[in-house]
Amino acid sequence: RVKAEGRGTHRFFEASMNALVRERRLMEHDLHQAVAHGEMRLVYQPQHQLATRALIGFEVLLRWQHPVRGAVSPADFIPIAEECGAILTIGAWVLSQACREAAGWTNPLSIAVNVSAVQILAPHFIQSVDDILRETGLAPERLEIEITETALIRDPERAASTLRDLKALGIRLAMDDFGTGYSSLSNLRSYPFDKIKIDRSFIQAVDSNSQAAAIVRSVLGLGRGLGLQVLAEGVETEGELRFLHGERCHAAQGFLMGRPAPIETFAAHLHPSEAQTAVSSKAA
Numbered sequence: 001r002v003k004a005e006g007r008g009t010h011r012f013f014e015a016s017m018n019a020l021v022r023e024r025r026l027m028e029h030d031l032h033q034a035v036a037h038g039e040m041r042l043v044y045q046p047q048h049q050l051a052t053r054a055l056i057g058f059e060v061l062l063r064w065q066h067p068v069r070g071a072v073s074p075a076d077f078i079p080i081a082e083e084c085g086a087i088l089t090i091g092a093w094v095l096s097q098a099c100r101e102a103a104g105w106t107n108p109l110s111i112a113v114n115v116s117a118v119q120i121l122a123p124h125f126i127q128s129v130d131d132i133l134r135e136t137g138l139a140p141e142r143l144e145i146e147i148t149e150t151a152l153i154r155d156p157e158r159a160a161s162t163l164r165d166l167k168a169l170g171i172r173l174a175m176d177d178f179g180t181g182y183s184s185l186s187n188l189r190s191y192p193f194d195k196i197k198i199d200r201s202f203i204q205a206v207d208s209n210s211q212a213a214a215i216v217r218s219v220l221g222l223g224r225g226l227g228l229q230v231l232a233e234g235v236e237t238e239g240e241l242r243f244l245h246g247e248r249c250h251a252a253q254g255f256l257m258g259r260p261a262p263i264e265t266f267a268a269h270l271h272p273s274e275a276q277t278a279v280s281s282k283a284a
């Protein structure tokens with residue numbers, strides 16, 4: 001009887017494993033076709049300078065509308081796309097779409113694009129970025145590439161050389177999710193970053209939690225000492241914003257200032273002089 005039950009459990013386990021594997025294969029298959037099927041789109045989240053509250057640019061975030069599953073979160077599909085290689089096609093599409101979009105703005109705001117380790121370590125990455133900049137005509141200084149610390153771990157030497165090549169193209173580099181990875185401090189010295197993005201987990205309740213406040217203050221000190229800009233991620237409350245402003249944090253993004261949205265939402269900021277002209281010609 002015990003034996004029979006054991007076998008049953010085993011069969012059940014095997015069946016659910018098979019279901020998981022099948023599910024995974026389907027996801028991978030769908031990811032490989034998602035760009036060609038027009039299921040991917042980009043949303044843009046505003047980034048503001050704190051001293052002036054001026055809009056300085058946007059982070060570009062990917063959205064996948066699956067025909068059956070509906071909206072799938074990048075936190076769920078990016079790791080799968082990285083494992084099955086679909087991220088190479090998807091990532092190239094993100095970069096070229098975002099650069100083409102930004103190149104069309106009257107206002108030369110910057111765009112920050114997330115790039116995964118798989119892309120950084122791919123053989124022709126630098127060449128493809130250079131091609132995209134040429135094709136779209138976007139000034140390299142307007143492009144910032146965001147990389148997480150975990151992306152550097154797999155092949156630190158190669159990552160370092162790729163990051164130096166990106167810098168040589170005139171692109172800026174931001175370390176994303178700072179504080180959540182490994183050996184943050186030595187990474188800041190070994191790689192040519194321009195900016196630190198403090199992870200949302202440290203920003204949350206920074207105005208009411210003295211430990212969070214101490215951590216954020218020390219990252220800001222680190223940024224000043226190393227000559228790096230610091231941007232706070234995931235600012236949701238006025239209290240958090242006031243704290244960051246008081247501590248002379250350079251920039252911030254978060255739901256308080258704006259949620260990620262289709263670029264049309266920000267049209268007035270992209271072509272300010274045209275909006276001005278429209279207003280004055282109406283007045284005339």
Ligand code: C2E
Binds near residue numbers: 061075146200234
């Ligand atoms: P990330 O690069 O750290 O992006 C910030 C995430 O925080 C975004 O989630 C954004 O919507 C969310 N966020 C921004 N402000 C707030 C806030 O005030 N409160 C809260 N609760 N959340 C906020 P999203 O869009 O779901 O993206 C998740 C992650 O997926 C990104 O984290 C990034 O690592 C990855 N990702 C997104 N787009 C791309 C892409 O095009 N390529 C690659 N390789 N990864 C991407």
Ligand code: MG
Binds near residue numbers: 059114146176
């Ligand atoms: Mg990011």
Ligand code: MG
Binds near residue numbers: 197199233
């Ligand atoms: Mg982040």
Ligand code: MG
Binds near residue numbers: 176177
């Ligand atoms: Mg993240």
